[in-house]
Amino acid sequence: MLRILGFVALASVAFAQSPSPLRGKLIQPPDKDPVIEVNGRRVAIEADEDTWQVLRDERLAGADVQLLGNAKDADHFTVSGTYLHPVSVWRDGKRLYVTYWCDVCYIRTYVPGKCWCCQKYTLLDPREELDDR
């Protein structure tokens, strides 16, 4: 019996550490942190600053988004680090990574804002692949 309990404990730790997706509607309440609405329930988000900037991008308001991370409980979700590209949007049945594009300099970034080169406000450019080919 102890052995079984040990196995269950180990399995739950492994489960907690491997990122899983959370898909829902991105809600951006005024003056509050964005939340994800899943089946009518609002899930609070923890994320790093780059991810917050993406989630606060007004062009993504109401979008069908998918976050990679770990559920703390039914109402709280911790988004994985920015380097894992944890934010995607669903459009036309396809999951697309959220990226930003400067069409002047041909520079791609993953955080909204001005192009670091020419200062133009970058375009929201969701893509199926992260690599430019």
Ligand SMILES: [Zn+2]
């Ligand atoms: Zn530029």
